[in-house]
Amino acid sequence: xxxxxxxxxxxxxxxxxxxxxxxxxxxxxxxxxxxxxxxxxxxxxxxxxxxxxxxxxxxxxxxxxxxxxxxx
Numbered sequence: 001x002x003x004x005x006x007x008x009x010x011x012x013x014x015x016x017x018x019x020x021x022x023x024x025x026x027x028x029x030x031x032x033x034x035x036x037x038x039x040x041x042x043x044x045x046x047x048x049x050x051x052x053x054x055x056x057x058x059x060x061x062x063x064x065x066x067x068x069x070x071x072x
Contacts, residue, residue: 007069029058
């Protein structure tokens with residue numbers, strides 16, 4: 001787990017659960033493998049901007065909302 005990636009993963013998990021989605025559901029909406037989503041949520045995967053955009057679209061939020069827990 002990379003501590004720099006944890007806030008992003010926690011935001012994705014929180015938003016996914018708030019929308020009543022499973023990792024499998026989110027996988028279908030983003031075309032990412034369920035295991036990949038699990039790794040993102042655990043802070044194990046350093047993802048691309050393209051993946052952030054796909055997740056934000058699937059979760060119906062702005063990409064910035066996924067990064068809101070980061071401070072300068």
